[in-house]
């Protein structure tokens with residue numbers, strides 16, 4: 001079984017409260033916010049490593065990211081991935097999900113590996129579109145399903161459970177296939193000291209634009225059908241009135257507030 | 266300038282239209298107030314006669330339907346193909362899709378099938394001073410809102426979380442209903458086979474439809490305390506909401522009531538948050554509530570900054586006191 005896992009380094013979502021927009025440049029100030037591997041991508045990697053333990057084969061991670069993210073990619077290798085591919089070129093910058101998924105598809109093709117399964121975190125913490133897994137499947141003309149909480153492989157088929165609003169829906173996908181793995185769907189393993197040592201000998205292959213057989217009209221910002229305008233920080237602040245007293249007194253005040261808000265109790 | 270054409274994917278629930286269809290219809294009507302837009306609803310399901318009738322008097326100008334046994338349960342290939350067919354028949358400028366668990370997958374899939382851009386989880390839709398359609402999308406858990414244009418390709422696809430816009434009932438218009446021949450679905454080859462569905466136990470009032478939401482966070486501390494959250498929601502005729510950690514603790518089963526970027530968007534008359542810290546990811550889903558009341562032991566909790574009333578104290582204790590007061594009054 002050859003499994004590819006798409007991963008993305010993102011600013012740590014636990015620190016988004018600290019993000020600001022520079023009033024002059026209108027750009028995002030993300031100073032002091034560390035970069036981590038997108039949480040859902042770790043769930044996807046964990047799912048891949050478990051499938052490898054059961055069925056053998058190898059796990060490759062692939063990422064489209066700036067070169068300085070090599071550290072984070074190393075972390076995936078230390079978790080147990082066998083090899084890594086980093087697609088990195090200014091020409092790919094500013095890509096929306098349409099061109100990102102196109103570029104990832106081209107990167108996967110370039111590896112020359114016949115992947116049976118391509119996993120991705122269902123959504124990234126920063127953009128959170130959850131578009132990439134489906135769009136990757138469309139570019140590669142493979143079956144694709146997102147928001148998957150469980151995945152099993154047998155007889156050339158991936159049996160998956162997809163989260164829907166009122167439960168789970170089960171499908172069988174013929175391999176090769178693309179699966180978006182839901183965040184929190186498993187407990188990603190910790191990186192062990194042994195893992196770090198082993199990762200030293202694993203390769204990270206870097207692809208630039210000239211390495212990939214890409215149509216220039218489909219990459220980067222200029223190849224993206226969606227174009228960003230301005231960034232805004234919404235003002236959500238309200239002027240909270242402090243309620244004080246014994247719980248019983250507060251309860252009486254709250255009841256009055258709730259009634260005033262139009263609730264008949 | 267020709268009138269704009271807007272297509273809305275109207276999802277179904279038990280044979281009738283989901284509330285999201287009405288939310289998107291109301292919003293779509295406001296976009297081009299001067300030039301009357303042609304708004305069509307797209308319905309894809311099995312046995313959709315009633316839904317088509319309902320749609321015809323919803324205030325839409327057109328209704329497109331695909332009725333096929335293949336569409337009985339959600340299947341990405343069949344549903345995407347049906348919607349693609351409708352889009353290729355109607356040629357919309359704008360295509361609005363609810364970002365439900367299923368719409369969230371259909372929107373990007375259609376984006377590629379129709380070779381166009383998709384703006385995800387829009388918190389607002391506008392038309393700018395140049396008459397261009399402008400989509401406002403949240404990033405970084407809602408801390409930042411970005412403007413997105415789709416300048417070169419049509420339709421401009423936008424997905425919108427259910428609950429983002431209010432329902433404003435529209436006057437019925439003279440409406441044409443077009444039922445498309447569904448034979449293309451019979452011919453479609455798919456590598457995905459539907460095996461079955463496991464439904465969760467319905468848990469009272471859906472959180473996005475309740476007038477009162479009592480939301481418990483990690484600060485509720487114990488499963489036993491959580492019962493107070495449920496008790497208050499029931500006494501107020503509302504729904505229980507939760508944060509991610511409360512789900513992880515198993516105090517609520519599943520994510521149906523989770524509020525935030527990866528959960529539901531709510532705008533109740535009253536939101537009561539107890540033991541909720543106010544992470545960006547959570548605030549994004551409740552900030553439009555009419556009245557926000559928060560209880561937290563930490564006087565500097567972030568949630569207080571977006572609240573109308575704050576109580577510095579134990580969440581479970583305050584909730585319990587309110588329950589007792591309500592019970593005494595009954």
Ligand SMILES: Cc1cc2nc3c(=O)[nH]c(=O)nc-3n(C[C@H](O)[C@H](O)[C@H](O)COP(=O)(O)OP(=O)(O)OC[C@H]3O[C@@H](n4cnc5c(N)ncnc54)[C@H](O)[C@@H]3O)c2cc1C
Pocket residue numbers: 013014039124125481482483484485486507508509510511523524525526527528529539540541542543544545546547550560561562563566578579580581
């Ligand atoms: C990509 C991503 C998406 C996410 N999506 C969501 C989402 O959709 N919804 C969501 O909720 N979270 C989401 N999260 C998680 C989110 O970032 C926060 O971790 C979460 O909202 C915090 O939940 P909490 O407030 O219950 O817990 P905590 O942050 O642990 O806060 C507990 C609060 O309780 C207070 N407290 C402690 N004891 C008491 C007491 N006795 N009485 C009263 N107060 C007390 C504390 O002061 C603290 O403020 C997401 C995270 C990521 C990375």
